[in-house]
Amino acid sequence: MKFKIGDSVETIDDDISGIITKISENTITVEDSDGFDLQFDAKELMIAASGNSFANAIYDIDIEAVKREKEIKKRKNVTAVKPKERHTPKFEVDLHIHHLTKSSRGMSNFEMLNLQLDTARGQLEFAMRKRIPKIVFIHGVGEGVLRQELESLFGRYNNVQFYDADYKTYGLGATEVRILQNVEP
Numbered sequence: 001m002k003f004k005i006g007d008s009v010e011t012i013d014d015d016i017s018g019i020i021t022k023i024s025e026n027t028i029t030v031e032d033s034d035g036f037d038l039q040f041d042a043k044e045l046m047i048a049a050s051g052n053s054f055a056n057a058i059y060d061i062d063i064e065a066v067k068r069e070k071e072i073k074k075r076k077n078v079t080a081v082k083p084k085e086r087h088t089p090k091f092e093v094d095l096h097i098h099h100l101t102k103s104s105r106g107m108s109n110f111e112m113l114n115l116q117l118d119t120a121r122g123q124l125e126f127a128m129r130k131r132i133p134k135i136v137f138i139h140g141v142g143e144g145v146l147r148q149e150l151e152s153l154f155g156r157y158n159n160v161q162f163y164d165a166d167y168k169t170y171g172l173g174a175t176e177v178r179i180l181q182n183v184e185p
Helices: 064-073 109-129 147-154
Strands: 008-011 016-025 026-033 037-041 045-047 091-094 134-138 161-165 174-179
Touching: 016 037, 091 109, 109 134, 109 147, 109 174, 147 161, 147 174
Parallel strands: 091 134
Antiparallel strands: 008 016, 008 045, 016 026, 026 037, 134 174, 161 174
């Protein structure tokens, strides 16, 4: 393809177009619409479209098909969500005391338990307001005091079901709460 100074061209691979300002052997300088001079090999350029019809007579290829093919290749692959993961809760609340306060030094067991229960109550009510259907409370195994208190707390709500969380993910130290959306609290 012979280009000449003043031709309107566009690149084959990118969305760059402009006017040829300089030609030296196979290097062609193109001034884009912002006034920048860009250099290309002749094989990277084609005559720009005039209206909707490309200069297809010059080439034996369907330029639109080439452009569509290049766009398809640029799309990112979306990873499929496994059926088991589709229903796993995304909202987790870790009630270990070291996650709730900078230091538990000087706090009695009663104060630590109350902080954990207040956090659980606040997060549960937040999930209800935001219509989050499932939440996991990570309480650890220990002596089971926090777990019993959590079950007592969850039992006060009519629109809540609770059960042991997935063993493979959390072990024995977590409770999953399902919030029923259409039941009055």
